[in-house]
Amino acid sequence: MQQFACGADTTIDEAARSAGLNVRVVCRRGGCGACQAVLLSGRVEYREPVSVTKLHLAGDDHSRCELLCRAIPVSDVTVRPILAWTKHNPHPWSDLIRKKG
């Protein structure tokens, strides 16, 4: 399990990137479902539209999931991503290179 801080008004994707984790994100607009994750605890909110069909997992049970590219935590949250995240391999220069949110 990876733990990281997420500022107010920050999506989980942005916070994960700042913490050196690559969330699988493709469209970054809440439409494609690449960043689907099951919310195990806590609450999130959306301030920009997302596709409601992607708020449910593919498969038989269609259980609820969240879209990390637009989900903003409103409490501490625990999420289980559907597609694996990768960790950056830090180079000494990594911290000097501006990270884009």
Added chain:
Amino acid sequence: MAVTKVGYAALAVTDLNSAVEHYVNNVGLSITERTKTEVYLRSPGDQDHHSVVLRESSRAGLDRFGIKMGDPDDLAELETLAERAGAQVRRLPAGSEPGIGEILAFRLPSEHEVWAYHSTQNIGFAEGMDNPDPVGVDSAIGSIGAQHLDHVALCAPDIDDLSKFLIEVLDFDESEVVVAPDGKRAVTFLFCTNTMHDVAIVPGPGAGLHHVSFEGENRAAIVRAVELLRHRDVPTMAYGMTRHGLAGVTTTYFHDPSGNRNELFSGPYATPGAQGMVPPIEWEISELGRGAFYYENELDMPFMTTVT
């Protein structure tokens, strides 16, 4: 009976205003009509009233796509053939959709909604039909310069089933196919015009949209397009741009503000238009890395699996 082209793609979007802004400012389309619920846009190189329709919805994806038939009598023939193939067909009178006449609506075996029509309101090329300027219209300068709607790439759970309908009922032909180990189609490119695909089919959920594709002016235009998209922070594919082994085209993929995938590409080869006379190019699935992403020689799986 002949389908002359895929005339338009109607997209569901989760934010209509930002979608319109994207398709006008980034892609280079222009608005021809607005209704209470939908916005109709044309590309500079199509003469029909619209080639993209946008409708606000709680989801993203493909509402339907339009196919333009070659002859007014084609609608009746298609009605018979589609019903015989098991499709439920309904007729919508002229005026049901701006800019097009009577419509024959039906669902493909993959649950995609298709509206077939013959009559359209011809609005000419954006540059005009009298002494046009070859450089193009000012309104598209500053966009990636989509010339015309080229093809739609659909997702289907059973690719053989959908291909069979398009080939046997709608007279499409097949230019390239990826064959799975069991001998079934894994990916296929079908055409009804003289370019190598008007409809592509990839594995995925029924009614799914993989992408809507526009043709760029040339390969150099794709390089400039990627730079513009990155400059404007439009999400592009991780590779920026690539070349497909299948089709051989130079391409970039990006997303509209609702997550629908768009493509701008250049360099499809011409197909002869002799239906059923030229066998398709076949790809083994083991070669799909090179076939999909020729430079990278690997298949980025989220590219295949994340669709609207």
